[in-house]
Amino acid sequence: xxxxxxxxxxxxxxxxxxxxxxxxxxxxxxxxxxxxxxxxxxxxxxxxxxxxxxxxxxxxxxxxxxxxxxxxxxxxxxxxxxxxxxxxxxxxxxxxxxxxxxxxxxxxxxxxxxxxxxxxxxxxxxxxxxxxxxxxxxxxxxxxxxxxxxxxxxxxxxxxxxxxxxxxxxxxxxxxxxxxxxxxxxxxxxxxxxxxxxxxxxxxxxxxxxxxxxxxxxxxxxxxxxxxxx
Amino acid sequence: xxxxxxxxxxxxxxxxxxxxxxxxxxxxxxxxxxxxxxxxxxxxxxxxxxxxxxxxxxxxxxxxxxxxxxxxxxxxxxxxxxxxxxxxxxxxxxxxxxxxxxxxxxxxxxxxxxxxxxxxxxxxxxxxxxxxxxxxxxxxxxxxxxxxxxxxxxxxxxxxxxxxxxxxxxxxxxxxxxxxxxxxxxxxxxxxxxxxxxxxxxxxxxxxxxxxxxxxxxxxxxxxxxxxxxxxxxxxxxxxxxxxxxxxxxxxxxxxxxxxxxxxxxxxxxxxxxxxxxxxxxxxxxxxxxxxxxxxxxxxxxxxxxxxxxxxxxxxxxxxxxxxxxxxxxxxxxxxxxxxxxxxxxxxxxx
Numbered sequence: 225x226x227x228x229x230x231x232x233x234x235x236x237x238x239x240x241x242x243x244x245x246x247x248x249x250x251x252x253x254x255x256x257x258x259x260x261x262x263x264x265x266x267x268x269x270x271x272x273x274x275x276x277x278x279x280x281x282x283x284x285x286x287x288x289x290x291x292x293x294x295x296x297x298x299x300x301x302x303x304x305x306x307x308x309x310x311x312x313x314x315x316x317x318x319x320x321x322x323x324x325x326x327x328x329x330x331x332x333x334x335x336x337x338x339x340x341x342x343x344x345x346x347x348x349x350x351x352x353x354x355x356x357x358x359x360x361x362x363x364x365x366x367x368x369x370x371x372x373x374x375x376x377x378x379x380x381x382x383x384x385x386x387x388x389x390x391x392x393x394x395x396x397x398x399x400x401x402x403x404x405x406x407x408x409x410x411x412x413x414x415x416x417x418x419x420x421x422x423x424x425x426x427x428x429x430x431x432x433x434x435x436x437x438x439x440x441x442x443x444x445x446x447x448x449x450x451x452x453x454x
Numbered sequence: 455x456x457x458x459x460x461x462x463x464x465x466x467x468x469x470x471x472x473x474x475x476x477x478x479x480x481x482x483x484x485x486x487x488x489x490x491x492x493x494x495x496x497x498x499x500x501x502x503x504x505x506x507x508x509x510x511x512x513x514x515x516x517x518x519x520x521x522x523x524x525x526x527x528x529x530x531x532x533x534x535x536x537x538x539x540x541x542x543x544x545x546x547x548x549x550x551x552x553x554x555x556x557x558x559x560x561x562x563x564x565x566x567x568x569x570x571x572x573x574x575x576x577x578x579x580x581x582x583x584x585x586x587x588x589x590x591x592x593x594x595x596x597x598x599x600x601x602x603x604x605x606x607x608x609x610x611x612x613x614x615x616x617x618x619x620x621x622x623x624x625x626x627x628x629x630x631x632x633x634x635x636x637x638x639x640x641x642x643x644x645x646x647x648x649x650x651x652x653x654x655x656x657x658x659x660x661x662x663x664x665x666x667x668x669x670x671x672x673x674x675x676x677x678x679x680x681x682x683x684x685x686x687x688x689x690x691x692x693x694x695x696x697x698x699x700x701x702x703x704x705x706x707x708x709x710x711x712x713x714x715x716x717x718x719x720x721x722x723x724x725x726x727x728x729x730x731x732x733x734x735x736x737x738x739x740x741x742x743x744x745x746x747x748x749x750x751x752x753x754x755x756x757x758x759x760x761x762x763x764x765x766x767x768x769x770x771x772x773x774x775x776x777x778x779x780x781x782x783x784x785x786x787x788x789x790x791x792x793x794x795x796x797x798x799x800x801x802x803x804x805x
Contacts, residue, residue: 321471329601339791
């Protein structure tokens, strides 16, 4: 889910991660015959991440489920839930703490949305957030590959997620808002045509179909057959 | 080991509006200038540490790190905004030891540093590092204190893990650092191992975002996976360092989980949160370090605050220190987002 819109895989059309305003989110989310009615009450960071996870799972044919699956999620983020942090602390400052918002506080932990995604899609595997300095997503991809290689999980979602920092926040780091997730599996047992093979060498360098990739955007472009970089 | 508690009235910020007035704060821990007090905490930790090989990969873990700087910014008080980015605090640790081996900051609520240990071990097992520094930290701030109070999770009295009269948790602060190395690196650097990290796992309950799954499904899976990775039978576990926050739901969930795994065997269970509070993202790392100390000393710490057992805790939890008969401990942590993490720690050869 990016400024360019929301989509998945082969149905995404062109793909880019660019600065600008993210699309508006719906009040509720429906995927695989499930409706997540609380979606509208989540913070923006959580909505963004859950939406991208949903699309990735749908693209991989993994959105529907009956029993929980040993699938994990690792996401890297620069700002994490910083915007929600400020929103929450504003409720603390109002009336000296008497109006501290418990619902908002829950979302001052950037992994909370992974909890929602796990509930919606029955995911019980390795899950955590990496606070990164860039939005390359490489750290998440590496960790996810390691999980699969070590037999920790049958499949992994790996991705990035960032919303804009609060307006006027005095930090110079710039990143395009958006969330991108890929689904990694060691073996294909289901009827799903893989995009290609992701591998890693001993130095941590990542390759898609034996060509080095520098970030998750490049990985996705290679998946879509877009050879040119931005 | 003395059975004392560091949970005391909070003086760092006003607590009038909250249903709890106590926490385990480190005395005289304060900010220096515009920077977060997290750096003062880290500096104190580093002062006790020996050298770290420069090629070491760094994994830091914390939930909110420099969030006190966000508080100051919100009040219009000068503070370094970069402290609000956890990767920035991770940079500080890396620069302190001049590390060039790469870095990562893990954020997964109260399981953050347990997961960091597992990720460090994974890197070594995958051959991409032979030395990994795990550094975890969190401080008591009104930001965090108010949130847990708003969630009605905090106890107005010092917490009582696994006690039938428990009323909730108390937060604490702290930091820990552990250097993981493979045999080759430890020999090369002349380091004597004080223990072994034998198994690890992270799972999700997939049940609720803030409450644990009452059937313990996620924690049970994490313990099973960690045991499987360790190659040890469950009978080898001689004690459990539980998450033991003192909340009604967490402690019940853990008792259910331990019973499911270990059956009728009375494996000693303890929690240190009655002594040092719930140190949030630092909890797993601090508790793993305490497990190493326990194994070396052959002693299980007392569960401070415990007196009358919750059903299921009889014979497992004690308010007194106990002899530790065995070489392996299980340490578990759970957190918001439904996350659970478990590590199996083995006694080092200190002969």
